[in-house]
Amino acid sequence: MVTCDKYESVVSELNQTLEREREAQQLLHQQSDKLREITKRLDEEEYRRAHQENKLKETIQVPLAVD
Numbered sequence: 001m002v003t004c005d006k007y008e009s010v011v012s013e014l015n016q017t018l019e020r021e022r023e024a025q026q027l028l029h030q031q032s033d034k035l036r037e038i039t040k041r042l043d044e045e046e047y048r049r050a051h052q053e054n055k056l057k058e059t060i061q062v063p064l065a066v067d
Contacts, residue, residue, distance in 0.1 A: 002010075
């Protein structure tokens with residue numbers, strides 16, 4: 001038979017463990033959000049640079065008018 005004190009001790013330990021798990025999940029969620037934001041910003045920058053590079057290529061390919 002389990003004593004009342006032992007039962008309360010186990011319940012307290014389980015509650016503390018559960019709280020740490022919740023905190024860990026919350027941190028993982030925050031990190032995941034940050035990673036998504038960074039990935040989005042990198043994708044946008046990559047698109048911007050590719051677009052800029054294409055514009056430069058088009059500019060270079062335009063023949064110069066000779067008078």
